[in-house]
Amino acid sequence: MPIYLYWGEDEFAIARATTALRQRVLDPDWSSFNFDKITPDQPDGIVQGLNQAMTPPFGMGSRLVWLVDTPLCQRCPEDLYGELERTLPNLPETSVLLLTASHKPDSRLKVTKLLQKYAEVREFSVIPPWKTDLLVKQVQQAAKEVGIKLTPGATELLAESVGNDTRQLYGELEKLRLYGSHSRQALDERAIATLVTTSTQNTLQLGSAIRQGETTHALDLIADLLRQNQPALMIVKSLVGQFRTWLWVKLMVETGERDEQAIAQAAEINNPKRLYFLKKEVEFLPLATLLQTLPLLLDLEASLKLGSDELSTLQIKIIELCELCRQREGPRC
Template sequence: MPVYLYWGEDDFAIAQAVESLKTEVLDPNWLDFNYHKLAGDVAENIIEALNQALTPVFGAGERFVYVTNASVTQQCSENLLSQLTQKIPLIPQTSHLVLTTPKKPDRRLKSTKLLEKYSEVKNFDLIPPWETDKLCQQVKLVAEKLNLNLSQAAVVFLVEAIGNDTRKLWNEMTKLSIYQGENNQVLDKENISKLVISSTQNSLQLAKAIKDGNSALALSLATDLLNHNEPALKIVATLTGQFRRWTIIRLMTEAREKDDKIIAKLAEISNPYRIRYLKQEIRHLNSSTLLSMLPILLELEHNLKSGNQALSSLSTAIVLLC
């Protein structure tokens, strides 16, 4: 099938899939003639991509047309739909039209139904951070591809340190592969804990420690993050986002909203099934407590942007939040 629709939040996995297909079908000597990349947020570019896909291959190999951030599965004019309907069935097997989008396709649209009929559709959503079994399986899969021999303790450590960040997982695992070299010994947690940089997942652990009032653990996590060169503003962004989500969920719960889909939409959470998990995290807190934390985080962001020292600013805010 010469048309591909890749969608989901895991942009790194999408990029890997696109690059793999590109390498498979293109002759590197004819790359300049047979490879085209266009931004898909403009209807004219979608039409241009269709025309390029219909153009015969020049020289050796096949043709590869890559459309990024394709909006055609979210909105589509009648003119563009007409172009898609006419041209997609005519794309030859020697051409490959790849459309990518971070958003879930709207299956109510005629354009989406058309693409589902003629395309290879693949979902690249991130694994939810609470599905640790799947995250462990992902670590083992990457380790297998890189010929890394990891103990179960090392796998669990990597899940805790990296979370569902696919790009960071590959970067850290590649680093471990270089460290291991020709030695095929089993790498344990002790071997890799000083090599792997924990960031986003530890920022979420920091948010949890603050939520639970564990100031000692929170201060330790904040110090570790800064010692690993994690930008302070990035830490604050993660904290603010998490506390904002918790606050919205708690407010809606206290308002007796039963529909998790409505809550997820307001909290800007793509997977409504995650709401039940987040409700459990904040079951011992009320909305007033959570609301009182947001101004402290806002002031912390202001202090950091004003040039204040990162560790002291974070420490002061943590004490106030806990």
């Protein structure tokens, strides 16, 4: 009675995992009879899905029931919980139940604890762009899945170039696989630089330009990112992450904290070696200035979500942020 719960904001990664599960459990000749995809807008969809999961498959292979974007782990009526409590332990071995959701399951709910007891839970959250070690691991895993060999330098450059965009990552890897199909050697940085479109690297450069008050450079980077069809909200999300990290590092240093592990934990930095560079980056930037950046970024995010013009809204706020960051103490970092 395999039960799976996939959750997270990375829709592309969830879709890939779902496809892999479907290919693994369904017989291709009988898949149209044994695959049920139930969306949250269907009346009594969850109960319907549980009933289908209790039904033996037709022909060969197993039955797969997929509850798409299920709200179960955010809210679950008592009668529905009772149905789950009766059904989950008794699912036949020939059935696979898959639940997917974008939000993190609420650990306080009884239904979440029930699913944790019977289901394999996998997280598919988008990796923050500043967690470079996790991005490198993601590239290594994806390259292994695609069947392509990369040198360590190429792996790091690819991680920098595509960041946390898994859709672009797999697209670039397929391109690289075709490019290197006639060679047994691992692809190096030259192949990445030639074939891969850089996006997140420019987002990180944007944060650096704002921090240094380089208005013209920051506006050029914004224009480049939008030309590359980078979503404005994703750009803002990356900036929030960068400035949040700088703020925590500056705050901990200013309060006299000397334990690098404690600073790394507060700033959610997996690699404490990055602290040396982060401290240098905020050395001459006042704490009061960093404290003012996050409200500006949140105001920018709210404006974009309300439908404001992306380019002009980004330009206005970027200029405000650059002007703010010029108010630094001592020489420029």
